[in-house]
Every structure is written in C-alpha cells, then in structure tokens.
Amino acid sequence: MRAVSFENVCFSYGNEEGAFSLNNINLSVEEGEFVAVLGQNGSGKSTLARLCNGLLTPRSGKITVLGMDACDAANTFEIRKNVGVVFQNPDNQTVASIVEDDVAFGPENIGLPREEIGRRIDFALSAVGMEAYRNATPARLSGGQKQRIAIAGVLAVMPKVLILDESTAMLDPRGRKEVMDVVLRLNKEKKMTVLFITHFMEEALLADRAFVMHRGEIVMRGAPREIFSRADELETYSLSLPAVGQICRKLRQKGFPVAECLQPEELAKEIERCAFRQNI
Amino acid sequence: MKDVTFGQYYPVDSFVHKCDPRMKILFLVGYLVAVFLSADFYGLGACAVVLVLCVAFSRVPVRSVLRSIKGVLFLIVFTAILNLFFYQGETTVVIAGVSLQWGIINITVEGIRFMIFVMCRIFMLVMASAILTLTTTPVSLTDGLESLLTPLKWIRVPVHALALIMSIALRMIPALMDEIDRIMNAQRARGADFSHGGPVKRVKAIIPVLIPLLLSALRRAEELGDAMEARCYTGSQTRTRYKKLTFTWRDPVIGLLCAALIAGVVLMNIYLPPIL
Numbered sequence: 416m417r418a419v420s421f422e423n424v425c426f427s428y429g430n431e432e433g434a435f436s437l438n439n440i441n442l443s444v445e446e447g448e449f450v451a452v453l454g455q456n457g458s459g460k461s462t463l464a465r466l467c468n469g470l471l472t473p474r475s476g477k478i479t480v481l482g483m484d485a486c487d488a489a490n491t492f493e494i495r496k497n498v499g500v501v502f503q504n505p506d507n508q509t510v511a512s513i514v515e516d517d518v519a520f521g522p523e524n525i526g527l528p529r530e531e532i533g534r535r536i537d538f539a540l541s542a543v544g545m546e547a548y549r550n551a552t553p554a555r556l557s558g559g560q561k562q563r564i565a566i567a568g569v570l571a572v573m574p575k576v577l578i579l580d581e582s583t584a585m586l587d588p589r590g591r592k593e594v595m596d597v598v599l600r601l602n603k604e605k606k607m608t609v610l611f612i613t614h615f616m617e618e619a620l621l622a623d624r625a626f627v628m629h630r631g632e633i634v635m636r637g638a639p640r641e642i643f644s645r646a647d648e649l650e651t652y653s654l655s656l657p658a659v660g661q662i663c664r665k666l667r668q669k670g671f672p673v674a675e676c677l678q679p680e681e682l683a684k685e686i687e688r689c690a691f692r693q694n695i
Numbered sequence: 696m697k698d699v700t701f702g703q704y705y706p707v708d709s710f711v712h713k714c715d716p717r718m719k720i721l722f723l724v725g726y727l728v729a730v731f732l733s734a735d736f737y738g739l740g741a742c743a744v745v746l747v748l749c750v751a752f753s754r755v756p757v758r759s760v761l762r763s764i765k766g767v768l769f770l771i772v773f774t775a776i777l778n779l780f781f782y783q784g785e786t787t788v789v790i791a792g793v794s795l796q797w798g799i800i801n802i803t804v805e806g807i808r809f810m811i812f813v814m815c816r817i818f819m820l821v822m823a824s825a826i827l828t829l830t831t832t833p834v835s836l837t838d839g840l841e842s843l844l845t846p847l848k849w850i851r852v853p854v855h856a857l858a859l860i861m862s863i864a865l866r867m868i869p870a871l872m873d874e875i876d877r878i879m880n881a882q883r884a885r886g887a888d889f890s891h892g893g894p895v896k897r898v899k900a901i902i903p904v905l906i907p908l909l910l911s912a913l914r915r916a917e918e919l920g921d922a923m924e925a926r927c928y929t930g931s932q933t934r935t936r937y938k939k940l941t942f943t944w945r946d947p948v949i950g951l952l953c954a955a956l957i958a959g960v961v962l963m964n965i966y967l968p969p970i971l
Contacts, residue, residue: 470921492927500925507918510859512704512866516834519937524927532937550706554869565922572927 416482418576418608419444419467419498424476426462436462438631440476444610446575449602451619451639452612454628455653460612463628464580467610468498481575496525499569503581505553505561514540514564515549521572532571539567542605543597559590563597570601576608577601583613595621616643616657620677627652643677705829710945711753712830716839718946719827725953726823729960730816737967738960739815745956746822753830763825764818771817775810782806828865837862838940856930863919871912878907 420443427435437459444450454460465471466478469491478485480494502508511517518539522532540546543563553561562582569577579598583591595618601607611622619625620639627635627642629652635642642649646656646664655661660677663685667673673685711719726745733739750760764771784803788795795802828836841858848854879889882903889900 465921468925470924492929495925495927500922502918502922502925504918506870507915508922510863510866510919510923511832511834513832513834516832516938520923520928521926523935523937524929526933526935528935529937529939532935536937552704552706568926 416446417443417479418446418448418481419610420479421463421466422477422479424466424473424478426466426471426473428462435474436631437466437473440631440633442626442633442636444576444608446608447602447606448624449599449609449611449622451622451625452610452628453614453616453619453625453642453654455614458628458652459631460628461580462631464500464578464610464612467576467578468495468500470500496572497574498576498578499572499574500578500580501562501566501569501582503584505558505565505585508565508568509553509561512552512554514545514551514553514567517553517564518568518571521568525572535571535573538573539571542570542601543567557590558586559593562586562590562594566594566597574607576610578610578612580612581614583615583618591615591618614654616655616660620657627654640677644675704832705755705759707754709752709754709830711749711826713943714830714945714949715940715942716831716835717842717940718942718949719831720836720839720843722949722953723823723827725957727820729953729956730819730823732957732960732964733816734964735967735969736812736815737963739812739819741956741959741963742819743815745952746819746826748952749823749826753826755826755829760822760825760829763829764821767817767821771814774817775814778810778813779806782809784809833862833865835938835940836865838936838938842940853930855932855934867912867915870915871908874911875904875908878904878911881907 421440424437424440425435426437440459440463452460452463462471466473467480467485469485469488472486472488480490481497483490483494485491485494509517510520515536518536519532522535527535536549537546540549543566545560545563545567548556548560548564553564556564565582566577566579577598579594583594586594598609598611599621602609609622611618613619620643622639624637625635625639625642626633627649634652635645635648643656643660646660649656656664657677659679659682660675663673663676663682666686667675671689673682673689676682676685714722726742729745730739730742733742750757753760779802780800782801782803782805784801784805786804788802788804788807831839837858840861841854844852844854844858879887883889887900887903889897889904892900
C-alpha cells in the first residue's frame with residue numbers, strides 16, 4: 416500500500432489567492448521507503464509534513480495516508496496514530512519532565528491500558544537506545560539525546576510512517592549522527608516508512624529517494640545520487656552538493672580526473688587511484 | 696538564573712519522594728493552615744521543626760531548598776519594610792535618645808516583632824512549597840491535583856486540561872529561565888544595563904527582555920501544541936494514565952504528623968503566654 420500520496424495539492428497560509436505555500440504537489444511514498452525532502456528555508460518542506468497528519472488541511476487536491484483521506488477530519492485521529500511527526504526543537508516537544516512520562520504521553524492519549532503503555536515505553540526507548548535514561552530529566556540531556564527521546568515519544572504510538580521535520584537542524588554533528596543512525600535502523604529493521612525533511616545534503620544521501628522543493632513546488636525527484644549529479648540545477652535552487660561532492664567538482668574543474676563521488680571513502684579511493692596513475 | 700530551582704524536580708530516592716502526591720498536597724495545605732494559625736513564635740517553632748524534618752527526610756540538599764527563596768526575596772523584603780514602618784504599634788523604638796518616628800513612619804517594638812514574624816511565615820511557606828515541587832515530579836503533582844479536584848468535574852470544570860496546563864507550565868520554567876538568560880545577554884551585548892540606576896530605570900530596562908520573552912513563549916506554545924496534537928492529544932476523556940497513584944504506609948504517617956501539627960499550634964495559641 417502507498418504510505419502517503421499527494422494529488423494536485425495546493426496550500427496557502429492566510430487567505431489571499433495566488434500566493435501558494437505549496438503549489439500543485441504530486442508525490443507518493445511507498446511503505447517501507449526512506450524518502451528525503453530537501454529544500455532551502457521557506458520552500459514548503461515543513462508545510463508538507465504538517466499536511467500529512469492533519470495539522471493543516473490543503474486548499475485543494477487530495478492527500479491519502481495509508482488509504483485514508485487526510486482531508487476528512489473524521490480520519491485525523493486514526494492518521495495521527497499511524498503518522499508520527501518529530502519536529503525541529505526537542506525542547507518544544509517534550510510535555511513532561513521525566514523521560515518515561517514524556518514517552519507515555521502518546522500512548523496515554525490513545526487510551527491504552529497501563530501494562531501496554533509500560534511495554535510501549537520499553538519498546539520505544541530501546542528502539543532509540545535510551546533505555547538507561549528512563550527516569551532522567553530531558554532538560555539535562557544532550558541535544559541528540561533529547562531528540563532521540565522525542566523520537567521515542569512518537570514511536571511509542573507505533574506509527575507506520577515517521578516524518579522528521581528538520582529534526583536534525585538544531586543538533587551538533589554528533590547529535591545528528593545519533594538521530595540519523597536511529598532513523599536508519601528503524602527503516603531497515605522495523606520497515607518503517609520515513610519521510611526525512613532536511614537541509615543537510617549529507618543526510619539525504621542515505622535515503623532511497625529524494626525530492627527537492629523550491630518555492631512550494633517539487634522541482635527535482637529521484638535517487639539522491641542522481642539528484643546530486645545535477646549540481647548546477649541544484650545550485651539554482653540555492654542548494655549545494657554535500658561537501659565531498661563539492662571537493663570532487665573542484666578537483667575535476669582543476670583537471671584532476673576523479674570520478675564523481677559523494678562519500679569521503681569513495682573520494683579517498685578515487686584520489687589514491689588517480690595519484691597512483693599519474694605517478695606511473 | 697539557571698540555579699532557580701523552583702518547579703524543578705530533584706531526583707533522589709527518599710521517604711518524602713515516595714509519599715503519594717495527593718497526600719503531599721494535602722500535607723502542604725495543612726502545613727500552610729498551621730503556619731497561618733500560629734499566633735506566636737511557639738507555633739512557628741513547631742512548624743519549623745516539621746519543616747526541618749521534611750527537608751531531612753527528603754534527602755534534598757539544604758542548599759537546593761534554600762535557593763528557592765531567591766525568587767521571593769523581594770516580596771519578603773518588601774513586606775518586611777512595610778510592616779517595619781507602618782505597623783500600628785505603641786512602643787516607639789528609641790535609639791540613643793532619638794525616637795524613630797517621622798510623620799506616618801513609626802518604628803515600634805511591636806512592628807519589629809511582627810516584621811520578624813511575617814518574614815518567618817513567608818519563609819516557611821516558600822520552603823514548604825519548594826519541598827513539594829523538589830520531591831514530586833510535575834506529572835505526579837498534577838496527577839495528584841487532578842485526583843483531588845475530581846469532584847469539580849461534576850460542575851463541568853475541565854480538571855484534566857487545567858492539570859495538564861499546570862504541569863506544562865512547571866516543565867517550561869527551566870526552559871524560560873534559559874531564555875531569559877539568553878535574551879538578557881543579547882540585550883547586554885547591545886548595551887543594555889540591568890544592574891545600575893534607580894528602580895524606575897531598572898524596571899524600564901526589563902521591558903526589552905520581557906517582550907522577546909513573551910514572543911518566544913508564545914512561539915514555543917504553538918510548537919508544543921502542534922507536537923502534542925501530532926502525538927494524538929485531543930483532550931478527550933478516554934485518555935488513560937500510565938502512572939497510578941497508590942497510598943502506602945507513609946501516607947497515614949505524614950497525615951497524622953500534619954494533624955498533630957495543626958492541633959499543637961491551636962493548643963499553643965490557647966495555653967502558652969505570648970512572647971514579648
């Protein structure tokens with residue numbers, strides 16, 4: 416089944432016609448897919464996330480989430496049970512001052528019995544590797560840990576689709592890696608559908624597919640590597656290649672015959688290969 | 696700013712921590728009654744003894760408890776000065792032949808006594824409340840309140856929503872404290888001065904801190920609201936609770952202690968002669 420599909424979706428904040436935050440969006444995400452959504456600030460990425468679980472309703476068009484019509488308010492609760500959204504700032508997502516109470520918030524809202532909530536907390540905390548912090552105070556954790564708790568809070572509801580709305584934007588590189596590892600594991604091991612909204616190009620590289628958004632429209636779509644091979648086009652949308660890709664490009668411009676690569680390991684091998692050949 | 700502990704749970708394992716939040720809230724109410732019933736220092740003394748017991752059995756460092764007084768220091772000083780100057784006493788204090796009386800200001804022996812009395816009273820009220828919030832997680836605190844206020848549901852008071860609002864307010868205190876710190880530093884970097892000048896100037900200097908703070912609090916509230924909705928919060932009655940409140944042997948013990956304190960204070964009021 417399709418996890419999320421958008422058909423001709425338009426959305427605008429405020430009432431004035433014409434100024435659309437999202438303009439005629441068509442997309443579909445299959446179950447179990449890991450899809451990255453890229454774009455600069457104000458490109459409509461976050462609006463996209465909020466449309467998926469009924470926080471916003473589109474001006475026109477059709478959104479279907481796991482076979483349910485997301486525009487129908489009667490489905491909203493069921494959709495929210497199945498689509499978890501992790502937001503940008505972990506501090507503004509925690510409702511309780513003890514980790515376990517915070518993780519329990521979602522399961523409590525859907526009216527689960529106590530024993531089941533206990534099991535869900537165990538499951539969610541172990542899924543993000545934070546079992547040891549069950550009784551900790553979120554305020555005293557690191558950014559990466561806080562965001563993992565926020566993910567656990569969403570996982571405890573056991574959604575089928577996980578949307579991360581720039582959830583790594585406020586984290587340091589280490590925190591970003593922590594969150595990324597957790598999300599990748601959830602996708603690979605638990606077959607969770609992931610919609611990963613980010614402006615870090617390195618992170619998009621790990622996705623199965625990527626969408627690039629610009630001024631409320633999807634302007635590029637395809638495998639991340641394919642998208643990154645169109646560096647000039649990316650630049651017109653104020654996005655740049657991952658650092659390694661940029662180095663590669665510069666090297667090629669200087670006439671150094673490295674193949675295009677995006678990961679540090681690949682680049683190291685390429686340079687080694689070229690250097691070796693030039694010596695001989 | 697970061698060391699303001701009010702509303703901040705201190706996680707250790709102790710007798711007081713393990714008491715049922717409902718009992719602790721009732722105990723606090725009873726304690727406040729005892730403090731207000733105390734007509735003289737005998738009663739306050741008894742309350743102080745109970746306070747010391749509470750601190751000792753909570754295993755919260757005394758410094759952490761004392762820190763919560765900072766927030767109300769101004770209030771204490773303010774009421775102290777008012778009482779000192781304007782209390783309607785009879786014996787005006789005379790120092791080195793100078794009678795301390797100017798116009799409506801009249802410093803009397805009774806005034807000084809009453810000032811000390813009121814300061815002790817406020818001090819104990821704040822300390823007792825601080826112990827409650829230091830030993831009870833906001834969640835169990837609000838669970839306790841909600842449970843105690845359940846009868847109000849019959850007259851359609853949204854008890855659950857109110858309890859949730861309170862717990863979130865408590866949980867946001869440290870975040871907002873950090874925010875104040877950040878904004879104050881930002882304003883200092885622009886040349887704002889918070890530590891010099893008269894009271895009017897200082898209050899004026901606070902305004903450029905309050906407005907960004909308010910804005911940021913509203914923005915946070917909006918984000919938190921979205922996050923809560925995204926996590927299936929609807930405010931409905933079908934919501935369940937993970938943590939269940941249960942009374943243990945500790946609760947009758949502190950209940951009795953509280954009753955004994957109130958009774959003791961009343962008896963002392965009746966039978967003991969006033970000091971001074």
